[in-house]
Amino acid sequence: MIVDPESWKRLGRVIRSERQRQGLSREQLAARSGASPKSIQTAEDGRVPRGRWPYTLDAIERGLGWDSGSVQEILAGGRPRPTADPANVESRVAEAAPVKEVVAKLSEAFDIGQWASDLGADPKARADYEEAARRMIETVSLDEIKRRYPGLISHVRIEKDGSVTDLSSPEPE
Structure with a gap:
């Protein structure tokens, strides 16, 4: 797991920016993704997780309509990949x-x-x-x-x- 604090701060900025671009409050993203508003705030604050990979990041990724692996891409300095099929966002969220x-x-x-x-x-x-x-x-x-x-x-x-x-x-x- 990437532990560089700057990478996590960058991830937090990208998540917040995308949530706001989509016009979503934390509560709305929580409802869409399955992550709690507190988990979304923690991610947006760019806090480095303790221990293992937080499951909620995968949920946030799905809720924002990003392709699987986008969070890792951002942490590595890349950009999120939108899911190829926007209708797939709803099915991925329902599956979770x-x-x-x-x-x-x-x-x-x-x-x-x-x-x-x-x-x-x-x-x-x-x-x-x-x-x-x-x-x-x-x-x-x-x-x-x-x-x-x-x-x-x-x-x-x-x-x-x-x-x-x-x-x-x-x-x-």
Whole structure:
């Protein structure tokens, strides 16, 4: 993953510029892409992600109508590639809807810990809460996920820490 802060700032500027060019608010792009408005703001702020590739960048890419791999192109100094078939934007966004629901629910669990911490909760209590959330995620039945979200398993991998890896996008170099 590219960790150069200037590359991420550039990506943030390009995302914000394209969102504004399309006349979209963060909330509208969130509805279109499946990424939360907070994730869009984080991307637009050009923050370098910690750890693994953020799934939300792929969702933002789809929501802006860019071809898969455009975010990586921008990070490498290139330009986004519009999707060849504008009608394909809606189908790519619709395909991501179950993923959006799973990601939102997992993110909410960890956001509660952050919220409580911001309000002065004991750091150990937050760590205990997040550990309990991780254990809960570990107990989720893969069969139940397949039943509720057909096709999802072929697109994402849910990690024990609650992060979601989009398997339909190539790993960035």
